[in-house]
Each structure stands twice: as structure tokens, then as C-alpha cells.
Amino acid sequence: MSQLAYTRLGAGAPLVLLHGIGLSRRSWDPVLAPLAEHFEVVAVDLPGHGDAEPLPSEVEPQPAALAAAVQDLLDELGVVTPHVAGNSLGGWVALELARITPVASLTLLSPAGLWRRNTPAYCRASLRVSRWLARHASGALTRLVRYRVGRVLALGHIHGRAARVTPEYARGEIQDMGTSSGFDAVLAATARRRWATDSATRAPVTVAFGSRDLLLLPYQSRHLDQLPPGTHVDTLPACGHIPMSDDPRAVVALISRGTARAGREPAVDTADDPPD
DSSP: OOOOOEEEEEOSEEEEEEOOTTOOGGGGHHHHHHHHTTEEEEEEOOTTSTTOOOOOTTSOOOHHHHHHHHHHHHHHHTOOSOEEEEETHHHHHHHHHHHHSOOSEEEEESOSOOSSSSOOHHHHHHHHHHHHHHHHSHHHHHHHTTSHHHHHHHHTTTOTTGGGSOHHHHHHHHHHHHHOTTHHHHHHHHTTOOOOOOTTOOSOEEEEEETTOOSSOHHHHOOGGGSOTTOEEEEETTOOSSTTTTOHHHHHHHHHHHHHTTTSSOOOOOTTSOOO
16 A cells, blocks of 8 residues: 555546645645646645655655555556646656656646756755754744745745745645655755656646746756657746745646646636736
């Protein structure tokens, strides 16, 4: 049996949501309800994250192994040919998942792995700093994010609109990053790897980076030529590396457009949403 944790809700075509390193499925909370109006959503905790147990010690938690664990869970749940959306590490894992099982579409939000050689030192250092602060200064950070300016100071490196993030969401990110049992092993397993181009991926792929993503820099970590031919490039204006709480409507619309490219689902209508 899989030891992964998940949230499953809604009805329609299956949509699997995969989060970034050090976080959990609750990073998708701002978009779960609107997505569940159109899809059967399965938000997954990757091994060693959130409520999921890490992989066995003899298994290196590289993205391909994380994808295999997700596939085991989907097999147990009876989920076949899902749409898949992944953020950061979750985007890389989504690509690996498409190697081993049919998927209807891939929507990649600031996906990791699109560097030429090893993970850039800047990315590794930024993640280590976030991890250290979440582990050793969680109390101070939790108090700080009660306030809008505090959220900008604490989360501005990963959120383009940090002042919009709720205190509850901010505290959840800090807790997840500080308590993730798999963070260090996953970071080590990805340090000398990258996504290896796979032109055989048949599902439509949509990729978008936040215009305020300060973790994956354009000249280091956005080599889109490594993605399958025909990949559709979209944008997330004013969003950071974790865009789901920066602009939930934009993320829902992006995933809707990505799934619609598979010809299976109509685009989600966001025209009646209130303006910013």
C-alpha cells in the first residue's frame, strides 16, 4: 500500500496536483474549490512531505522515484489518464509521471529541472536558507506573518504578491518547510540531476513561470527547449514561484486552458470573477 497522503474532492475528469519541495498538498488550497467544480481533484503529498512517509531508505528520492510513488497511489485509487498540474519540484515529477503512465495533459507552474547541468547553486542556497529559517526561527516567522508587511519580508522571495497570502497559509508553508522529513534527501537527490528531454511525451504540455519568480532565474532555470516539442508557453503576471495563493484565478484559468488543449474539458469561465 502507498504511504502517501492526499485530498480527493469534486467530480469530472481526474486532475492530480503535485506540490514543490518542502511543502505539502495544502499549497494548492487556494485553488482546490474552484478546480473541484470541474474536475475530480487529487492533491497529493509527495514522499517525505506533509503527511506522507518518506521513501524507504534504500530508494533515492529522485523525481523519477517520487513519480513512481505517485503512480502507485493513483493505481490504488483507480485513477487513470489524469490531467496533471505540478508546481516547482511537482512540475518535474509531473514530467516523470508522464514517462511511465498515460496522462491527459501536463500543466507546469514554475517547474524545476530545466537547467543545463546541475541544480544552480543559487537555487540550492535559497532553499537551504528557507529550510534553516523554518526549522530554527519558526516562532519568529510565525509571529511576523501575522502582518502584511511581515508576510512580504518573510515570503517575498517565493511569492510575487506576498501581502495577499493569508496568515494561515503563510504559517502552513513555514510549518511544512520546517517539518518536512524528506526535504534534505530530495534536495540532495536533485542536486546533480535535471529533466532529460523526452520528445516522446504525447500529452499536451503547458508551462508558465511567474513574472516575479525569484527562485528560478530565466538564464539559469528556464531552458524551455528541454520540454517536449509543441509545449505551450503561458504567463502568470505578478506571481512568484508559488503562484497558487498569489493569484488563484489566474492559476485556475491556466490549468483550465492546459486541460482544454487535450480536447477533454471546457475552459473554466472566470469572466464573472471580481476584479483585483
